[in-house]
Amino acid sequence: xxxxxxxxxxxxxxxxxAAAAVGLSAALNSTLTACATASGSTSGGVTxxxxxxxxxxxxxxxxxxxxxxEKEHPGVTVRTSSGDFGAYLQKLATxxxxxxxxxxxxxxxxxxxxYAGGDALMSLDDAIRNGTIRTSDMSRDFLRTGTYEGGQYxxxxxxxxxxxxxxxxVYEKAxxxxxxxxxxxxxWERANKKIAALGLKSPxxxxxxxxxxxxxxxxxxxxxxxSRGGQLYASQTExxxxxxxxxxxxxxxxxxxxxxxxxxxxxTAQANSTETSPMGRHLAAADFTWDAPFPSYPALLGDSxxxxxxxxxxxxxxxxxxxSMLIGISADSEHPREAxxxxxxxxxxxRVGDILAFSRSTPPNRRIAARVAKTLKGPERExxxxxxxMEKYGLDAPPTAPPRGDVAIQTAFTRExxxxxxxxxxxxxxxxxxxxxxxxxxxx
Numbered sequence: 211x212x213x214x215x216x217x218x219x220x221x222x223x224x225x226x227x228a229a230a231a232v233g234l235s236a237a238l239n240s241t242l243t244a245c246a247t248a249s250g251s252t253s254g255g256v257t258x259x260x261x262x263x264x265x266x267x268x269x270x271x272x273x274x275x276x277x278x279x280e281k282e283h284p285g286v287t288v289r290t291s292s293g294d295f296g297a298y299l300q301k302l303a304t305x306x307x308x309x310x311x312x313x314x315x316x317x318x319x320x321x322x323x324x325y326a327g328g329d330a331l332m333s334l335d336d337a338i339r340n341g342t343i344r345t346s347d348m349s350r351d352f353l354r355t356g357t358y359e360g361g362q363y364x365x366x367x368x369x370x371x372x373x374x375x376x377x378x379x380v381y382e383k384a385x386x387x388x389x390x391x392x393x394x395x396x397x398w399e400r401a402n403k404k405i406a407a408l409g410l411k412s413p414x415x416x417x418x419x420x421x422x423x424x425x426x427x428x429x430x431x432x433x434x435x436x437s438r439g440g441q442l443y444a445s446q447t448e449x450x451x452x453x454x455x456x457x458x459x460x461x462x463x464x465x466x467x468x469x470x471x472x473x474x475x476x477x478t479a480q481a482n483s484t485e486t487s488p489m490g491r492h493l494a495a496a497d498f499t500w501d502a503p504f505p506s507y508p509a510l511l512g513d514s515x516x517x518x519x520x521x522x523x524x525x526x527x528x529x530x531x532x533x534s535m536l537i538g539i540s541a542d543s544e545h546p547r548e549a550x551x552x553x554x555x556x557x558x559x560x561r562v563g564d565i566l567a568f569s570r571s572t573p574p575n576r577r578i579a580a581r582v583a584k585t586l587k588g589p590e591r592e593x594x595x596x597x598x599x600m601e602k603y604g605l606d607a608p609p610t611a612p613p614r615g616d617v618a619i620q621t622a623f624t625r626e627x628x629x630x631x632x633x634x635x636x637x638x639x640x641x642x643x644x645x646x647x648x649x650x651x652x653x654x
Contacts (some may be wrong), residue, residue, distance in 0.1 A: 426627045530608040
C-alpha cells in the first residue's frame with residue numbers, strides 16, 4: 211500500500227475490510243464508469259475529481275449539474291466517475307487508504323467517522339464559516355449527521371426517513387385502521403395477528419403473514435430503541451443500549467415469528483431486495499423500509515401499497531431524518547477552495563436542484579426541496595408528504611455519524627438474529643454475543 215501524500219498514517223486495514231463487507235463480493239479493482247469532461251477552460255490549471263455511486267439516471271443528472279458548474283467557473287475542470295454501490299465503496303476505501311481520494315466524494319453515512327477519524331476528510335468548518343459553503347437553508351439538527359468529534363466533515367445530499375410499506379387492501383379486509391404517526395408496537399402486533407387470522411395464502415399456498423420479520427435489521431432495532439428513549443451509540447467507543455434492551459427486542463420478534471404473525475425464518479433469510487422480501491413475494495402484507503426505495507413496492511405490488519409511519523412506544527416516534535448519502539472533500543485535495551465551491555453548487559444552486567430533483571431523496575436545502583416537490587406525483591409525492599407529516603408530528607434530532615465499527619456491528623447484528631431464527635441461540639445468548647463483539651469493534 212503506497213504512503214499517503216500527506217505523510218499521515220493510512221486508514222486501518224479494518225476500515226478497508228469493513229467497506230468490503232458492505233460491498234459483498236464485488237472485486238476491489240472494479241472499474242468505475244469514468245467520464246472526463248469535454249468542456250470548460252483549463253487556463254486556471256484547476257482540475258477536480260468527483261465520484262459517486264448510483265444508477266444511470268443519477269449519473270446523467272449529476273453530469274449535467276457538473277457541466278453547469280464548469281460553465282459558471284471558467285478555468286475549473288471536473289473529472290467524474292461513478293459506479294454501483296458495493297464496488298464504489300471498496301474503491302473509495304482503497305483510495306482513502308493510499309491518500310488518493312477524489313477531491314469531492316459521495317459518502318455513505320457509515321463512512322463519515324471512518325474517514326474523518328483516519329484523517330482522509332477535510333474539515334468543512336472554515337468553508338462554512340467564510341460562506342464558501344452555505345448551510346443556512348438546511349436543518350441544523352440534520353447537519354449533525356455529517357459531524358465527527360464536533361467538527362463538520364460531510365454534508366447531507368439527501369434526507370431520508372424510515373417508514374412502513376403496507377397493503378391497504380389487506381389492512382381494510384382485516385379491519386385495521388390506517389396507521390397514524392402515534393400508533394404503537396402493540397397496535398402493530400394486533401394488526402399482524404388480525405392479518406394472520408384471515409387465513410390468506412401466498413401464490414405457492416403458504417400462510418400469509420402480517421409483516422416481515424425486522425429482527426435481522428439494525429435499522430428496525432434502532433427505531434424501536436429510540437422510541438423507548440434509547441440510542442444505538444453513546445459515543446464513538448460506547449454502545450448506547452444494553453443486553454436487556456436487545457434481548458427484549460429479539461424476544462418480541464422471536465415470539466411473533468413462532469406465532470406465525472410475521473414472516474418465517476427461511477423467507478427472512480432470503481430477503482436482500484424488495485423483490486425477494488416476504489412482502490415482495492406475496493408472503494406478508496407489510497415491510498419496514500426507507501422512503502427512497504419505497505416506490506419500488508407499489509411498482510411491484512400495485513397501487514394499494516402505501517407508506518405509513520413506523521410504530522411508536524406510547525406515541526414517541528423512533529424515526530429520524532437520516533442522510534441518504536453525504537458529500538465530503540478529501541484532506542489531500544490540492545484545490546480545497548474549488549472543491550468547496552463544487553459542494554456548495556451541488557447543494558444550493560436552484561438550477562442544480564431542478565436537475566438533480568429527488569434522485570438522492572429529498573434535497574437537504576429546504577427551499578430547493580419545496581420547489582422541486584411541486585413536480586412530484588404518485589409514490590414520490592406520497593413519501594414527500596409523509597416526511598412533512600412526520601416533521602410536524604415531532605421527531606427527535608438525528609444522531610451524529612455512527613462509529614467506525616458500525617459496519618461490522620451491523621453485519622454481526624444480522625448474523626446473531628439468524629441464529630435465533632434457526633434455534634441456534636436464545637435471544638439473550640445472541641444479544642450477549644452481539645454486545646461482546648460490538649464492544650471489541652468499538653474499542654479496537
